[in-house]
Amino acid sequence: xxxxxxxxxxxxxxxxxxxxxxxxxxxxxxxxxxxxxxxxxxxxxxxxxxxxxxxxxxxxxxxxxxxxxxxxxxxxxxxxxxxxxxxxxxxxxxxxxxxxxxxxxxxxxxxxxxxxxxxxxxxxxxxxxxxxxxxxxxxxxxxxxxxxxxxxxxxxxxxxxxxxxxxxxxxxxxxxxxxxxxxxxxxxxxxxxxxxxxxxxxxxxxxxxxxxxxxxxxxxxxxxxxxxxxxxxxxxxxxxxxxxxxxxxxxxxxxxxxxxxxxxxxxxxxxxxxxxxxxxxxxxxxxxxxxxxxxxxxxxxxxxxxxxxxxxxxxxxxxxxxxxxxxxxxxxxxxxxxxxxxxxxxxxxxxxxxxxxxxxxxxxxxxxxxxxxxxxxxxxxxxxxxxxxxxxxxxxxxxxxxxxxxxxxxxxxxxxxxxxxxxxxxxxxxxxxxxxxxxxxxxxxxxxxxxxxxxxxxxxxxxx
Amino acid sequence: xxxxxxxxxxxxxxxxxxxxxxxxxxxxxxxxxxxxxxxxxxxxxxxxxxxxxxxxxxxxxxxxxxxxxxxxxxxxxxxxxxxxxxxxxxxxxxxxxxxxxxxxxxxxxxxxxxxxxxxxxxxxxxxxxxxxxxxxxxxxxxxxxxxxxxxxxxxxxxxxxxxxxxxxxxxxxxxxxxxxxxxxxxxxxxxxxxxxxxxxxxxxxxxxxxxxxxxxxxxxxxxxxxxxxxxxxxxxxxxxxxxxxxxxxxxxxxxxxxxxxxxxxxxxxxxxxxxxxxxxxxxxxxxxxxxxxxxxxxxxxxxxxxxxxxxxxxxxxxxxxxxxxxxxxxxxxxxxxxxxxxxxxxxxxxxxxxxxxxxxxxxxxxxxxxxxxxxxxxxxxxxxxxxxxxxxxxxxxxxxxxxxxxxxxxxxxxxxxxxxxxxxxxxxxxxxxxxxxxxxxxxxxxxxxxxxxxxxxxxxxxxx
Numbered sequence: 001x002x003x004x005x006x007x008x009x010x011x012x013x014x015x016x017x018x019x020x021x022x023x024x025x026x027x028x029x030x031x032x033x034x035x036x037x038x039x040x041x042x043x044x045x046x047x048x049x050x051x052x053x054x055x056x057x058x059x060x061x062x063x064x065x066x067x068x069x070x071x072x073x074x075x076x077x078x079x080x081x082x083x084x085x086x087x088x089x090x091x092x093x094x095x096x097x098x099x100x101x102x103x104x105x106x107x108x109x110x111x112x113x114x115x116x117x118x119x120x121x122x123x124x125x126x127x128x129x130x131x132x133x134x135x136x137x138x139x140x141x142x143x144x145x146x147x148x149x150x151x152x153x154x155x156x157x158x159x160x161x162x163x164x165x166x167x168x169x170x171x172x173x174x175x176x177x178x179x180x181x182x183x184x185x186x187x188x189x190x191x192x193x194x195x196x197x198x199x200x201x202x203x204x205x206x207x208x209x210x211x212x213x214x215x216x217x218x219x220x221x222x223x224x225x226x227x228x229x230x231x232x233x234x235x236x237x238x239x240x241x242x243x244x245x246x247x248x249x250x251x252x253x254x255x256x257x258x259x260x261x262x263x264x265x266x267x268x269x270x271x272x273x274x275x276x277x278x279x280x281x282x283x284x285x286x287x288x289x290x291x292x293x294x295x296x297x298x299x300x301x302x303x304x305x306x307x308x309x310x311x312x313x314x315x316x317x318x319x320x321x322x323x324x325x326x327x328x329x330x331x332x333x334x335x336x337x338x339x340x341x342x343x344x345x346x347x348x349x350x351x352x353x354x355x356x357x358x359x360x361x362x363x364x365x366x367x368x369x370x371x372x373x374x375x376x377x378x379x380x381x382x383x384x385x386x387x388x389x390x391x392x393x394x395x396x397x398x399x400x401x402x403x404x405x406x407x408x409x410x411x412x413x414x415x416x417x418x419x420x421x422x423x424x425x426x427x428x429x430x431x432x433x434x435x436x437x438x439x440x441x442x443x444x445x446x447x448x449x450x451x452x453x454x455x456x457x458x459x460x461x462x463x464x
Numbered sequence: 465x466x467x468x469x470x471x472x473x474x475x476x477x478x479x480x481x482x483x484x485x486x487x488x489x490x491x492x493x494x495x496x497x498x499x500x501x502x503x504x505x506x507x508x509x510x511x512x513x514x515x516x517x518x519x520x521x522x523x524x525x526x527x528x529x530x531x532x533x534x535x536x537x538x539x540x541x542x543x544x545x546x547x548x549x550x551x552x553x554x555x556x557x558x559x560x561x562x563x564x565x566x567x568x569x570x571x572x573x574x575x576x577x578x579x580x581x582x583x584x585x586x587x588x589x590x591x592x593x594x595x596x597x598x599x600x601x602x603x604x605x606x607x608x609x610x611x612x613x614x615x616x617x618x619x620x621x622x623x624x625x626x627x628x629x630x631x632x633x634x635x636x637x638x639x640x641x642x643x644x645x646x647x648x649x650x651x652x653x654x655x656x657x658x659x660x661x662x663x664x665x666x667x668x669x670x671x672x673x674x675x676x677x678x679x680x681x682x683x684x685x686x687x688x689x690x691x692x693x694x695x696x697x698x699x700x701x702x703x704x705x706x707x708x709x710x711x712x713x714x715x716x717x718x719x720x721x722x723x724x725x726x727x728x729x730x731x732x733x734x735x736x737x738x739x740x741x742x743x744x745x746x747x748x749x750x751x752x753x754x755x756x757x758x759x760x761x762x763x764x765x766x767x768x769x770x771x772x773x774x775x776x777x778x779x780x781x782x783x784x785x786x787x788x789x790x791x792x793x794x795x796x797x798x799x800x801x802x803x804x805x806x807x808x809x810x811x812x813x814x815x816x817x818x819x820x821x822x823x824x825x826x827x828x829x830x831x832x833x834x835x836x837x838x839x840x841x842x843x844x845x846x847x848x849x850x851x852x853x854x855x856x857x858x859x860x861x862x863x864x865x866x867x868x869x870x871x872x873x874x875x876x877x878x879x880x881x882x883x884x885x886x887x888x889x890x891x892x893x894x895x896x897x898x899x900x901x902x903x904x905x906x907x908x909x910x911x912x913x914x915x916x917x918x919x920x921x922x923x924x925x926x927x928x
Binding site for chain 2: 113114115116117118138139159160162166167170171173174183187189190191193194195196197198199200201202203204206207209210211215227228230251254255257258259295296297300301351352353354355380382383384385416417418419420421422423424425429433436437438440441442444445447448449451452463
């Protein structure tokens with residue numbers, strides 16, 4: 001370690017009132033353990049930084065976050081805020097000279113208000129843990145990234161996480177009423193409201209949601225809860241000869257003004273992989289459409305959806321039995337583990353207007369052929385969000401995969417879409433951001449970043 | 465007019481390619497007609513500026529907006545963007561030396577996409593007009609300010625308008641996917657997406673929503689549509705002896721995980737006024753609770769709500785007949801016309817966490833007595849948003865009304881609420897804004913304003 005780094009760590013220990021080992025009361029707060037530093041070089045994107053960061057602060061409290069940022073801001077130490085590290089865009093990856101600020105230990109549910117249908121949580125609470133605590137109250141925090149069992153609410157908010165239920169229940173932004181954040185200078189700000197409505201000044205809560213650690217550190221969130229949907233779900237699983245047919249069926253379901261909670265499409269290559277993984281005989285099927293309705297209207301809605309699916313060539317099974325429904329769902333749930341058995345996976349995240357879903361699927365097939373790459377795709381069809389999964393051998397992303405991804409992004413923008421529906425920009429999408437935003441907006445966003453963080457210490461090099 | 469004003473108007477005419485009368489092709493684009501200028505001194509808040517502005521640009525297109533702002537920015541002319549002028553916080557009031565930029569003529573619905581459940585509209589489209597065009601498609605733009613028949617979508621967005629349906633369907637922010645805005649410098653920016661999901665960079669769409677004309681001019685909006693709720697509504701009207709009882713019933717309905725589309729409370733003084741207006745015999749009743757359920761689950765939900773209401777002292781009538789339901793609703797709809805017959809009305813707009821609704825109602829009664837003022841209150845009970853209506857004779861707001869309003873705001877903040885739920889800050893709430901935001905956030909918001917508008921030409925003196 002250089003003298004500068006040693007001095008930085010020493011000042012952090014002092015500001016956090018730690019002993020010479022970085023501990024307090026037997027608890028390691030500032031860690032320089034090489035094994036720990038190795039972990040935070042990567043996230044779930046498969047990407048890793050080229051060197052380890054200088055240390056990790058395991059914040060215990062808002063005070064710790066403020067103290068850390070005051071020192072970092074004064075000394076110009078770049079700070080990478082990190083929850084569970086489940087991100088898929090490299091946003092929480094830390095490299096040489098950087099300090100990781102982990103919020104994982106700030107994991108208390110501070111309040112559940114049944115009357116006001118809200119919860120106040122620290123950022124390190126896992127999405128699944130909050131939901132487990134809410135079940136007895138008949139309540140539910142709707143954002144449902146596929147990682148919900150292992151991802152933190154702070155991370156969900158920092159990336160404006162999506163998931164399977166967004167077409168009906170919205171993204172994370174719709175479920176956050178207010179935030180406490182610590183600014184780069186170490187100030188504590190309360191943004192937003194405890195109320196359903198509120199229009200006092202600019203909506204900084206929304207500005208922070210999805211800002212990927214570049215504007216401030218989320219230290220507390222007041223989140224909106226919903227009543228758990230009443231009654232059993234109704235689930236439909238349907239096979240099609242082509243993925244375009246499945247995409248058309250999903251479009252007609254939406255256009256029929258039905259509102260599934262979940263509507264997912266798996267393409268043929270995804271089914272092949274699941275086939276190998278589960279030992280099923282799905283092979284040779286062109287696509288799978290999974291549709292699930294919830295709430296009091298579920299049976300009626302499902303009864304309307306089945307004839308639509310069949311009229312468009314789908315071989316549909318409908319079940320109102322939860323166990324049978326879960327079996328229809330299991331095919332979708334097996335997608336990610338099945339992919340991991342195929343090789344190294346780069347998960348992309350393009351989003352197009354729903355009506356362009358068939359065109360985007362066709363483009364993926366075309367790109368796969370032209371660039372000689374393997375792409376298996378799952379789509380949240382209700383909201384037009386596709387996850388083309390590039391699969392390749394070895395641990396390095398081959399150049400042709402990046403070239404194919406580049407073509408994928410440009411196609412998506414041409415179709416009126418966006419290059420990341422729910423994973424964020426992080427490190428991996430930076431090079432296309434300016435293209436989507438345009439120069440004037442890109443500069444304006446950059447100026448907002450500088451306004452919040454004049455010394456550029458908050459997750460520098462990410463997003464922009 | 466001063467020489468400077470004459471020169472400013474001349475440069476505007478030139479930039480907009482108008483003749484010496486401010487017209488083009490027989491259409492008046494830049495107007496200095498005193499009668500028109502008189503109208504834009506006021507909005508629906510009852511407040512008016514002390515002098516007329518210098519002129520009104522009736523923008524026909526985005527080009528007109530850009531040309532106007534370029535001139536205004538270069539010359540330092542303050543610009544007040546205005547839709548239909550139905551605001552209740554003075555946000556669109558224009559005074560001496562200011563230029564009004566009206567978007568009322570930009571009133572085309574540019575696109576309705578049934579497949580993508582979205583519409584693209586110019587800012588001057590009336591909320592009610594868009595909804596009338598959507599009915600044949602079975603679609604619906606959910607934001608429903610009480611002014612929806614006469615207010616523009618641009619204005620709804622600029623104030624993040626609420627309404628009666630927000631507890632179930634959200635505020636305007638939840639219904640906007642993307643915006644085109646013109647910046648103070650005259651640049652055209654496309655913010656947001658046509659897609660349901662999208663996390664590329666900071667959410668400037670949300671930042672602009674509710675910014676009350678201080679950050680940019682909204683020239684186009686891509687809004688999210690919903691399927692019209694299926695089936696007939698189920699409506700409950702219930703009288704209570706006290707408003708606290710009605711508030712408790714509404715809280716228990718929410719806590720029972722029911723989700724009314726509408727849940728409104730009128731207090732005794734409101735009922736007295738409606739009594740006089742409609743010639744009914746409501747007098748002496750303590751409060752009225754109106755609850756309406758929609759969607760496929762409406763009958764079941766209403767059947768669960770009635771016993772709750774009765775067990776808490778409510779004299780409840782349930783109807784699934786639309787006409788009978790409309791009669792139960794008519795009492796609520798008569799509130800504003802009934803109030804206007806009582807005298808001059810100042811409509812306030814505080815919002816508290818739902819559970820504090822009984823406490824806030826009690827505080828209103830107490831303030832009415834202590835300050836010797838008359839307050840009739842209607843509340844959107846599902847989201848804790850109260851509109852205490854101060855009534856007084858004459859056209860000037862008496863000092864004791866302002867003192868009472870001041871106490872009202874402070875009480876609301878103490879109860880964890882916000883000083884404006886849905887009307888905005890405008891001119892009338894400025895003096896309390898810093899108190900709610902705190903100094904550090906207030907300064908940060910002000911810096912954002914300066915970043916977007918360095919010459920302070922966009923609605924200066926409003927909000928901040």
